[in-house]
Amino acid sequence: MDSRDQEKHEIERNGGQREDGVGPIPADVMKAVEEDIEAAGGEYEEAPEYEGAIGRTMFDTAYSEDGTVTVLMPKENIEDVPRQSLVRIKSIEDERSYLGAVVKGPFAEPDGLRADSPILVSVTVRGIVLQPKHHGRVQVEIVGEELNDGAVVPPRRRPLPNSPVFVLDSPETADVLGTGGNVYRDLWEQAWAKNPEYRDLVFPSRAGTPLDHGNVNRQQFKKLLKKAGLLPMRPYDIRHSFATLWIESGESAEVLQKVLGHSSIATTINTYSHLSPRYQREAFGRFGDALRGG
Secondary structure (H helix, E strand, O other), X not given: OOHHHHHHHHHHHOOOOOOOOOOOOOHHHHHHHHHHHHHOOOOOOOOHHHOOXXXXXXXXXXXXXXXXXXXXXXXXXXXXXXXXOEEEEEEOOOOEEEEEEEEEEEEEEEOOOOOOOHHHHHHHHOOOOOOOOEEEEEEEEEEEEEOOOOOEEOOOOOOOOOOEEEEOOHHHHHXXXXXXXXXXXXXXXXXXXXXXXXXXXXXXXXXXXXXXXHHHHHHHHHHHHHHHOOOOOOXXXXXXXXXXXXXXXXXXXXXXXXXXXXXXXXXXXHHHHHHOHHHHHHHHHHHHHHHXXX
């Protein structure tokens, strides 16, 4: 029994009224709607080419940047598209396929309101919970175009609007990176041309830019903690643990200052020396030995 049959059954059971008090839709109107649906080819079904897509490309605007496309997605897919993800965009109409990297986002945007609209600003600053329907948005930089023979070449065009976007899984990413060298090289060169200092990065992102703290923490660090059987912590907590263990081992505070990058030895001592009572006891023990001439 579909939803329409259920509604008819509900109305009949309640003497011509729905349980929520809303009057029934006239039979002739429902019949006309059903006839229109039938004339249009039946109820809407998504084309097979879009199955598995996390979102679709949108139309360009006056603010669009060359070499990038904006991708919109339902809110339930936002977490599936972290920054620096590698994606495939299938431009259905002209039968072209592109590879791209997420360079901005994911962002959450309200469906029918501007994010900075007065009503949303007002309820936010006053602590009122208002969660309108929203969607996700990412900016994707086109890395290359996939040819029919599997080769990846520099893109000369851009995906058309409403093209489905798919996130590559690990095997696909490894396969893509193995085709003709590093598929990110052109993207890196573009980033480095704008910011030459990025060339010195030891671990650049897939877009050639500094790694994003939030993405590293969410995608890598938390997984490593779980794999190691450790409790949740921040990356900064590792720095704190290192400094504590350094002090407990009896190493020089002056060296630790340089390792941590503190501008003053006082900062290092004030921050970490109180963390280890055992270290303090041992220090006073050595001081006592010195006084006794030991």
